[in-house]
Amino acid sequence: MNAFSPAPNTQVWPLIGGVEPKENKQQSNGLSIGYLPLPPFLVLPVNQHIGVAAEPLVAVGDQVLKGQLIASSSGKISACLHAPTSGKVVAIEPRPVPHASGLDSLAIIIEPDQQDQWREQEPWPNWQQRSSEELLARLSESGIVGLGGAGFPTASKLSIDQQIHTLVVNGTECEPYITADDLIMRERAAQILAGVAIMAKLLQVKQVLIGIEDNKPEAIAAMRAALEHYQGPEAVIKTFPTKYPSGGEKQLIWILTGQEVPSGRLPADLGMVCVNVGTAAAVQQCIVDDHPLISRITTLTGQVLAQPRNYELLIGTPIVWLLAQLGVTQAERIIMGGPMMGEPLANPQSPVVKTCNCLLLPTQQELPLPPSASPCIRCGFCDDVCPASLLPQQLYYHARSRNLEGLAQQHLFDCIECGACAYVCPSSIPLVQYYRYGKGEIRQEQQQQAKSERAKVRFENRQARLAQESAEKEAKRKARAEAAAKAQAAKAAGDNSAIDQVIKAAQAKSAAAAATKAEGPDLEALKSAVEQAKNKLMMAEERLAKAEQEMPENAAAFRTARDKFAEKLAKAEANWQKAQQETKT
Amino acid sequence: MNLITLSSPHHTQSTGVNKVMLQVLMALVPGIVALCLFFSPIYLFNLLIGCSTALAVEALILRLRRCPVAFHLRDLSALVTAVLLVISMPPLIPWWITVLAVSCALLLGKHLYGGLGFNPFNPAMVAFALMIVSFPVPMTTLWLAPNSGLDFASALQIVLGQTLLPDGISSATPLDYYKTQVGRLTATEIYQSELFFGIWPAGWIWVSLAYLVGGLFLLYKKVFSWHAPLGLLVGLAVLALIFGLDPDSNTPLHLHLLAGSAIVGAFFIVTDPVSGATSRLGKFIFGFGVGCLAYVIRTWGSYPDAIAFAVLLMNFAAPFIDHYSKPRTYGHSTRHQGYK
Amino acid sequence: MFIILIAVSALGLLALIFGAVLGYASVRFKPEGNPIIEQIDAILPQTQCGQCGYPGCRPYAEAIANGDKINKCPPGGESTIQALADLLDVEPLPLDGDHGEEKPKMVALIREDECIGCTKCIQACPVDAILGAAKQMHTVIADECTGCDLCLDPCPVDCIDMVPVNTGLQDWHWQKPQDNLIATDAQPKQEASA
């Protein structure tokens, strides 16, 4: 294939489908990357990536240094977390995270001591002399995740077993408004290429393909210039026309190589790995400067802001504080990411996380809320723009009627949720929300299926065990009966007064017991039952009172418990009284 | 801060169905102007009746169906249906047939199936077919010859049923005429009849060309893709070329394309998104099918202009076409098999 | 006469041929599948709660296969009834209220400091989802609990609560958009909390 041809090859394959929304990048790409002071506290959710949440290593009250590991990765796909500045851990508790659900998630909260004091660092300016194992070890401690927005732990990506021949570097940034990658490429091109060289060494690739959309001429020029000093496997910068969503991983691989990632597989199955330019710069920082991922470049844009600009923000910076610094106290919408795929935040208290490439605060005029949806008129506009060549309207029909099987047959899971279809839909149908709903339902269904399958197995096992137990009991009973029969036989054979005596004694004993019982109910026992019930009722009442104060939502349960105890007490008292009367008569 | 959380995308073109429909209406204007100029301004009156009926009936049905009336009326789809219907019916048609036709289109053609977006057949064509089957005489004889000189007032009286049709005013359409005469007369003889004045039946051609202008405008505006219109024209042309090479025995190509409703059909009827096929390939097949069927019915059937029946027949086939014309999804090696 | 004979025999011949082909096809292309009981059992939610009146889901599946009504399973609710109706090609019925109502998914939670370690709940749990030993504190394995309620009654100190399964961040997903709503109206929660 041309991928291995000797001359640098800049052929590109045109994106399938796609739309051309207004770019709106010039607002924020005019100024250089800015910086903000240290925030009053930092909120660091332990799960800022795809995969398993990190395991906190610090306790409340601990002093931490800048760059210190505060939560370690657990499992194969996971990422570490570091303190973005020195200070004190003041809490480890659930806090709002940047998400549309508004749900909380476990976070480590650090109060900076304003010293900004680094832990001990060990820069490796001559990283070429380090072995791959060393490099990978440092990377897996670095907490780097895909900074383009997906958040896949980079170390996991770089430590795959498959043979990789091509490293794809994504500088596309096709989403309108966002200019973070643009600015990184302009200002830190050399860093990016050093990071690329490190990754190329780790993966042993034969070639590096760098894809940049043609609406970023400065970035392209900066990268071209930096390429002169780059040392590593052959690297080619490919530019292509600006069209959304060229920057999707699968789309970019198609554009640069003309190959498609098979459905449900990873680029690694084609021998490729795709990383974002921001990630590459972070890799360089981590390896060369021993500087873990504690900050990122984020575009702050939208007409609500007086001056849209890119900032280097500490991970964990609370968004409300950040906005207040820029003079914004009121906003209608905060979108993390771009206007096409961004996540609408439900809670402004949430922090900046590793995947936060943009905070977009649009006004109504800028991005009006969609009008009410009309019925689908099957115009097929959506079919034409879908980069995955799906039939969005068919997906919509199936999702609307919750036909999960139909959704799967229409390849719902090949939808990258790019939103091109909803962008062009004349009926303003929130198509992507339908797909997300459909995907969620299918996943839930699968989980439930798996769970009920387990329940079935457990139920059947238990059934089998019970059957076996009762069979064993039956066998024992039979054995005993047989023994008794034998004894009987022996007795019948005469000469067994010893057994006779034992039996007689037992009979006498049981007769005596029966006699005491016949004397009347055991008053003592009944009385103590009443006492016990009273105690329990009191306890239950106490608990109820406490619950009503502390967790009113659970009070109902305690109330039923109290009522039950009251019932039990009444019963016990009735029994006791009845017994008393009986003894009197 | 209370934040609004709506699912992405937060940016939409928000064209709105009504904008699409409005563009379609605008594109019909040249055709309507040509109809008025070359035939009779009575079309305007018919349009008035048709449109008011459409709005009233649509509002009534929406009300009965407990749908938000204003919201759905605003999508203008009822108006488009009414206009298409009126311009495909003869100009001197009695007003009550227009009312009946528009009501049938909306009731039987659209709302019976669940309203806009759910109708399997093109509502205008459903009503047209119903009318031509129910009232064959007025639907085929009340056409006017181009430049017939009938003034608006007398045309109005005819439409309102106050006067009977004077002799010699109505005429057959060129396709009809050619078809009935072709066995007896030679092509040259037919061309000499007063309907034609040469090989181009002037008025009809101009109307078709006016529709073509509107259609190209829609194409330029990307309201639809070129696949379905081209499919229809190609389908019709191919058969006309194969069977109609000899103008003495069969209707020639240029009449098939320009003298009947082929152009309206190609740009305004088979492009109806709801009842047609959806994928690009599917649209072409759909249009091609309509073209072929139209030729077949025109030539060997009993209706001289057969776009309506051809469209309805192909509407039946649309889901089938959709099923087999699905594109190949990214990352899949085979075309995807649809829902069984 | 002769013509009629020909027509009849031709038709008869055709019928024979088609019959043979169809007969062959029905044997040759027989849809292989689980016995119907397995398929029904796969649809039932496996809560094993016995609300249907049978001791577990499998027995109910057998009963359905033998003609019992399909609307007796409250945990499965409408969707299960619909799936059963599709499978058995019968009309879906509304859920039979005598057997209970469809409730949100719950799991059992033992208030552990009150547990006296009597093992009664362990014996009641149909899926062995409770862990514990005599005189030791018990606990519910939330992942395995089907929310069947069967452990509540046997508990002598009533220390078991049914709590709704909590949706964490991982389980959350977008809900289906509501039809015909102005977008800004689609935010009742936000407005309410305003």
Ligand code: SF4
């Ligand atoms: S959101 Fe999904 S269906 Fe819509 S255009 Fe993008 S990939 Fe296609």
Ligand code: SF4
């Ligand atoms: S763009 Fe919207 S209206 Fe058109 S077919 Fe797709 S979903 Fe339907």
Ligand code: SF4
């Ligand atoms: S723990 Fe209780 S509610 Fe859960 S499955 Fe066992 S018996 Fe049922």
